[in-house]
Amino acid sequence: MQNEQILLTRQQMAWWLVIGEDQLLVAQGEQPIPFGCLDELPFPNLDAFEQLVVGEYEGYPVNLVVLPDLNLDMRFGEYQGLRYLLGKVSDELFNLAGRAFQIINFLNTHRFCGQCGQPMHRIDWELAMKCYQCGHRCYPRVSPCIIVAIRRGKQVLLANHVRHNRPGHEIYTTLAGFTEAGETLEQCVEREVFEEAGIRVKNIRYIKSQPWPFPHSLMMGFIADYAGGELNIDKNELNDAGWFSFDDLPLLPPHGTIARLLIEKVRQRCR
Ligand SMILES: [Zn+2]
Structure with missing residues (x-):
């Protein structure tokens, strides 16, 4: 899988999966996943957080933003668990949101090498964590x-x-x-x-x-x-x-x- 560590420009239209503490930012109304460009969406500055394009939906990138916690003043909507989306969005968008949660789970559970115990690092040509001490490499678990x-x-x-x-x-x-x-x-x-x-x-x-x-x-x-x-x-x-x-x-x-x-x-x- 490609590891697209691309920061979208502030004018780029995109879907936004803003996730922290296993919770997803959702909007009220027909489409719970925020859509638009950063300059227009009522988000605080998200540039400080880790971002990752996890796929494409209806011709637009789907961008994951990883929040360290939910202390950000987010007046856009509310936070919900992933199950909240079941039946509220298409299967395709649900699977992309699921992928985002799985990537976060992967990064959180592979911070250290299971073989030698040293810190692992994200590599930039595919989505994987690598230990530069012993060469051990891990991919998202399925x-x-x-x-x-x-x-x-x-x-x-x-x-x-x-x-x-x-x-x-x-x-x-x-x-x-x-x-x-x-x-x-x-x-x-x-x-x-x-x-x-x-x-x-x-x-x-x-x-x-x-x-x-x-x-x-x-x-x-x-x-x-x-x-x-x-x-x-x-x-x-x-x-x-x-x-x-x-x-x-x-x-x-x-x-x-x-x-x-x-x-x-x-x-x-x-x-
Ligand atoms: Zn190692």
């Missing part, structure tokens, strides 16, 4: 995860995860888990499904991926068919799981999530 919707006849397997159990608002969704070192994605699907639900699957097919920057996952979505075994859930991960018919579904994750997309893919195959 953690692959599988997420899978499983079909049995005209039913889909849905589970209520322990983190989705707000009383009266129990969301039932697909199974998911982190890929382990040395494992293929298909092996990961088989292992996670067996560990969490006690069943075997077959006909594993890749559908789509979605960056999930909380803090640096990449969800890789699959569908699969039930192959055997009795449901036996891992109580550390799941409160409940079951086979659901499409005319009698529980509360599902919202549209726009890859989980929902996979459930809808299984629904199409059940027609």
Whole structure:
């Protein structure tokens, strides 16, 4: 990835991702991400802070400004966590904001070399941190995860995860888990499904991926068919799981999530 350490001119029109303490500056109204040039936006002087172009959106650069804290007198809007943007901006802009949060997370967690303990330094030809003592180099961490919707006849397997159990608002969704070192994605699907639900699957097919920057996952979505075994859930991960018919579904994750997309893919195959 290119490391564009370009300071935009004060007249350059751009999107502004102003982030400090894991919070993002958002505006009220239709478009929460500030857009315009620095001379016109009601920002205090941002030139003092680290800046990085993280991409382009609708023909304009998307500029990350890293604030050390939120003590700046910012009357433009309010600060919110990244999840605030879900469903409020396009997927493309959400992914760029996610990228900005991931870059900050990377810089904050790679200040010292994991090999020799000396301070790391940003290099200027790609986005990476390098140790000039021992040569060790690190790139932003991306953690692959599988997420899978499983079909049995005209039913889909849905589970209520322990983190989705707000009383009266129990969301039932697909199974998911982190890929382990040395494992293929298909092996990961088989292992996670067996560990969490006690069943075997077959006909594993890749559908789509979605960056999930909380803090640096990449969800890789699959569908699969039930192959055997009795449901036996891992109580550390799941409160409940079951086979659901499409005319009698529980509360599902919202549209726009890859989980929902996979459930809808299984629904199409059940027609
Ligand atoms: Zn080192």
